[in-house]
Amino acid sequence: MPSPSASAREQAVDAILGWYGRGARDLPWRRTRDPYAILVSEVMLQQTQVSRVVERYLRWIERWPTAGGLAAADRRDVLAAWVGLGYNSRAVRLHEACIAVARHGWPADAAGLRRLPGIGPYTAAAVASFAFGERVAAVDTNAVRIAARLGLGDPHELLPEAPEHAVTWNQAAMELGATVCRARDAACHRCPAERWCASAGRVVIPPRAAAGSRVRFEDTDRYVRGRIVAALAAGDELPDGIAPERLERAVEALCRDGLLERTGSGPRLAAAADERA
């Protein structure tokens, strides 16, 4: 319970922690403290909605239960298993990160995790917090938005002192952001921190970019790259109906990014660096 002299910030955080404890979504990666499982979920969730990840995460952990197991897997199988989740480079970096872990063991803290490929400030903090119990703020887009709306300091200042509360806070901030204090739809009437929030009832929704002036997704390199990787992962030839010059540019970029490699019979999914002769 918050003491009467507690600051508004502490009371708001307390209220959100209590709200989270009274009932949060039962997401599979919240049931584990295994750093590998946490890492897989966090990388999958980067710029990808929860609803799309749950089933894929469970299947992934079933197929590759440990970092060592994923590290030993063929890069092509890893890529093929990723197709559909978006941003395929994440699969390559996840594989590389697990190869490093298999070789050197897990880093001791967030600073060490941060040096692994594909692991930035947020993912490093999330793994350190959820798996290691380190008292570190996992500042994702939700934490940034909630802190800004609350007007009670920057996201790092909201982190509770007690390590066990800090871990819960990192979960709670994301849960609140996903279900109540959403980017384009803030349900202030359901928010446990409404009475301390600087923008309660008058949340400013940033204007969205003009839709008309934006190029069709099918005209972007991302689309072509995605089609190529999906086709090769399925054992098919390069997709047709795409201008050769555009196709070649995408293949070149995919090779540069480590997703493809060239062979005598054309490009294919890349084997990991270790597996190449």
Next chain:
DNA sequence: CTCCAGGAAA
């Protein structure tokens, strides 16, 4: 058609 638990390179 918009949305979304980032990271890396330029």
Next chain:
DNA sequence: TTTCCCGGAG
């Protein structure tokens, strides 16, 4: 600081 990376769900 910007730009690029991807795609299914709602």
